[in-house]
Amino acid sequence: MENERRGYETQSSWWAEAVRQLTDYLKLVRAEQDWNDTLYAAVTIGTYVRFYYLEPKEQTLTDYTTVRTGDYYELKKDEAEVHKVLNEWVEKTSH
Numbered sequence: 464m465e466n467e468r469r470g471y472e473t474q475s476s477w478w479a480e481a482v483r484q485l486t487d488y489l490k491l492v493r494a495e496q497d498w499n500d501t502l503y504a505a506v507t508i509g510t511y512v513r514f515y516y517l518e519p520k521e522q523t524l525t526d527y528t529t530v531r532t533g534d535y536y537e538l539k540k541d542e543a544e545v546h547k548v549l550n551e552w553v554e555k556t557s558h
Contacts, residue, residue, distance in 0.1 A: 477508055478506065478508065478513065478535070481506040481508060482506060482515070482524055485504055485506055485515070485524065486517070486522075486523060486524050489502050489504060489517045489524070490517075490522065493517070493519075498519075499519045500519065500556070501516050501517065501518055501519065501555070502516065502517045503515070503516045503527065503552045503555070503556065504516070504517070504524070507538075508535075510537055510538045510539065511535040511536065511537055511538070512535060512536050512538060512545060513526070513533075513534070513535045513536070514526070514527035514529060514548050515527055527548065529544065529548055530544060531544075
C-alpha cells in the first residue's frame with residue numbers, strides 16, 4: 464500500500480489508517496484466494512516504509528521483526544535495512 468503524501472510520515476493517524484486499509488485488503492485477498500500462508504506487506508507514506516505480516520487465521524497485522532521493529536524506515540537513508548527485509552520476504556515466500 465502506498466501513499467505519496469510527504470510531510471505525513473510522522474503522523475500516527477496516517478499510519479493507523481494505512482494499516483487499517485492494508486489489513487482489510489489482505490483479509491479480502493486471503494478470503495478470495497483461500498491462502499493459508501503468512502502474508503507479508505509494507506506500507507509507505509512519502510519516502511518512509513513500515514513492514515508487517517498477517518498470520519493465517521489472524522485478523523490484525525503484526526509488525527515484522529527488524530532492527531527497529533514497529534518503526535518506519537526512510538527509503539534512501541535506510542536502504543540497506545529495507546533491502547534486507549525484502550530479501551527475507553523473497554526467501555520466505557519462494558516455494
